[in-house]
Amino acid sequence: MNPINDSFFQRVYEVARLIPYGRVTSYGAIANYLGSRGSARMVGWAMNASHPYNDVPAHRVVNRNGLLTGKHHFEGSQLMKELLESEGIEVKDDAVVKFKELYWDPSIEL
DNA sequence: TACGTGACAAGAG
DNA sequence: TCTCTTGCCACGT
Numbered sequence: 001m002n003p004i005n006d007s008f009f010q011r012v013y014e015v016a017r018l019i020p021y022g023r024v025t026s027y028g029a030i031a032n033y034l035g036s037r038g039s040a041r042m043v044g045w046a047m048n049a050s051h052p053y054n055d056v057p058a059h060r061v062v063n064r065n066g067l068l069t070g071k072h073h074f075e076g077s078q079l080m081k082e083l084l085e086s087e088g089i090e091v092k093d094d095a096v097v098k099f100k101e102l103y104w105d106p107s108i109e110l
Numbered sequence: 111t112a113c114g115t116g117a118c119a120a121g122a123g
Numbered sequence: 124t125c126t127c128t129t130g131c132c133a134c135g136t
Contacts, residue, residue: 008133028119031131038131040118045133047117063118070117 008034012046013053015106019060022087023104024096026064033106048073059083066099 015030027043047070050056059080063069071080071094081091090097
């Protein structure tokens with residue numbers, strides 16, 4: 001990984017940027033990739049602080065059930081859904097359809 | 111300086 | 124199978 005980013009947050013953003021178009025991942029997957037499963041909550045916190053970063057696709061990060069738990073942190077509760085659908089990802093009832101198929105695990109793919 | 115909060119996850123009962 | 128409890132770490136008050 002890039003050593004230019006030292007802080008935990010920066011590393012979270014780094015991984016988030018690597019999420020392929022049309023794919024999704026979970027907070028835990030990112031936390032696990034960074035070395036600590038228990039830091040999943042930190043990933044969520046990092047996403048909360050990622051608003052200023054336009055190149056961080058926070059909408060591709062959902063919880064382990066594929067639920068869009070963070071949609072309320074977007075400008076509109078529909079924005080996250082629309083962003084995902086614009087990438088060809090089906091969203092129903094605030095959850096990613098075919099989540100298992102679209103799931104992207106950095107610790108495996110990288 | 112210390113305590114509570116938060117977009118989570120996994121194990122145990 | 125479902126619900127409850129614990130772990131983990133940075134940030135704001």
